[in-house]
Structure formats: structure tokens, C-alpha cells
Amino acid sequence: MKREIIQTQDGSTTIHLPEWEESYHSKHGAIQEAYHVFIKSGLELFPNKSISVLEIGFGTGLNAFITYLEAKKTQQIINYVGVEAYPVLEEEAVLMNYVGELQAQEEQGVFTAMHQSTWEEEHVLATNFNFTKRQQFFQDITDVNQFDLIYFDAFGFKVQPELWSLEIFQKMYLALKTGGVLVTYACRSSIKNAMLESGFTVEKLPGAPGKREMLRATKN
Numbered sequence: 001m002k003r004e005i006i007q008t009q010d011g012s013t014t015i016h017l018p019e020w021e022e023s024y025h026s027k028h029g030a031i032q033e034a035y036h037v038f039i040k041s042g043l044e045l046f047p048n049k050s051i052s053v054l055e056i057g058f059g060t061g062l063n064a065f066i067t068y069l070e071a072k073k074t075q076q077i078i079n080y081v082g083v084e085a086y087p088v089l090e091e092e093a094v095l096m097n098y099v100g101e102l103q104a105q106e107e108q109g110v111f112t113a114m115h116q117s118t119w120e121e122e123h124v125l126a127t128n129f130n131f132t133k134r135q136q137f138f139q140d141i142t143d144v145n146q147f148d149l150i151y152f153d154a155f156g157f158k159v160q161p162e163l164w165s166l167e168i169f170q171k172m173y174l175a176l177k178t179g180g181v182l183v184t185y186a187c188r189s190s191i192k193n194a195m196l197e198s199g200f201t202v203e204k205l206p207g208a209p210g211k212r213e214m215l216r217a218t219k220n
Contacts, residue, residue, distance in 0.1 A: 001019050008023075033208040037185045037208055041214065056152045069107065081147075139167065146175055149183075181216060203215070
């Protein structure tokens with residue numbers, strides 16, 4: 001499938017799949033979407049707490065890198081696990097302009113390490129940030145009571161509805177600890193209903209620029 005590097009409206013880049021008319025991030029702004037959905041609506045719920053984060057759709061590494069930068073500011077201890085079925089190529093990752101756009105040139109080595117590091121092994125990227133990549137289909141996730149926070153960043157419902165099913169959200173519910181939170185950019189009735197049927201308490205929040213609403217689900 002053809003893949004193109006495009007620039008989003010906030011200046012940051014993403015990968016676009018013309019055949020699907022789908023991109024890895026919002027065309028309105030990859031970085032601003034990541035901050036709004038995953039940091040402001042997710043990570044900031046756990047201040048000064050050591051947490052484990054599961055990312056569904058590691059992709060270009062943007063969410064992981066921003067989480068690392070935020071943890072560096074506060075010295076929050078984070079164990080980060082990114083799951084990806086179809087990894088981005090290293091030659092594509094180096095074309096992403098996140099380091100420059102985030103003015104984090106001194107952390108270029110960390111972003112590079114996220115893409116060059118071996119899969120299925122834990123890597124210590126900083127004293128407060130452990131990082132693991134798993135090449136795995138989301139349907140094969142079997143974690144139980146392991147994570148405080150899930151970044152659910154799969155491709156959109158219109159191209160991969162099976163990733164937004166009851167089966168998947170049941171797995172997400174099991175993977176979270178009690179009180180754990182899942183955040184996603186999506187807000188569709190069928191997705192909300194699948195979350196509710198899985199046992200989550202679900203709330204709608206204002207969406208990132210260009211999108212009216214998003215969802216946050218909590219395991220009680």
C-alpha cells in the first residue's frame with residue numbers, strides 16, 4: 001500500500017495512506033492532537049504517580065516521544081508499552097519532524113532509539129522511562145490488570161472497524177487496573193456502546209482541533 005509523508009496544519013508530519021484516505025494522525029495537527037487527546041485528557045490525570053501506559057498503535061512514535069518529554073519535565077516514572085502490528089520503517093521514522101517541531105533537539109537520540117530498539121524487549125531510555133515495543137495484533141493482547149492508562153490510537157473505524165469492536169474493548173478493560181483510563185480521539189455511538197458493554201464508564205470530552213468530541217473510558 002502506498003504511503004506518503006505529509007505535513008499537517010500545525011506543521012508536524014504524518015504518514016498518509018491514499019488508498020484508504022487515512023492518515024496516522026489528524027490532518028489538523030499531529031502534535032496538537034497528541035497533546036489534547038493523550039496528554040491533557042489522559043496522562044495529566046496521573047500527576048506525580050508511577051504508571052504503566054499501553055499504546056494501541058505505536059505508529060510513528062509521536063505519542064511515546066511526547067510522553068517521554070512530559071515525564072522528563074516532572075520526573076514521573078513511566079513504564080511505556082507500544083503495540084504495533086505493522087511497524088513503520090526506520091527510513092520513514094527519520095522523516096518525521098517531531099524533534100524539531102517540539103524543540104527537543106537534545107532528545108533526538110531518544111526518538112531514534114524508540115525506532116531502532118529491538119522488539120519484545122524492555123529498554124531503559126531514562127532513569128524514569130522504561131520502553132517496550134511489541135509487534136502484535138491487537139486481537140492477541142492478553143494483559144490483565146497491568147496498565148493505568150491506555151492510549152487507543154488505532155486507525156479509524158471507517159477503514160478498520162474490527163479494531164473498535166466489543167472484543168477489543170473487552171481486552172482493553174482486562175488490561176487496565178481498577179481505576180485505569182482509556183483515551184481515544186474517536187467518538188462514535190457504536191464505539192461508545194462497545195466500551196459500555198465491556199464494563200467501562202464512558203464520557204465524551206471536547207475533541208482535538210477539527211474534531212468535535214472524543215471519548216474517555218474508566219474501569220471502575
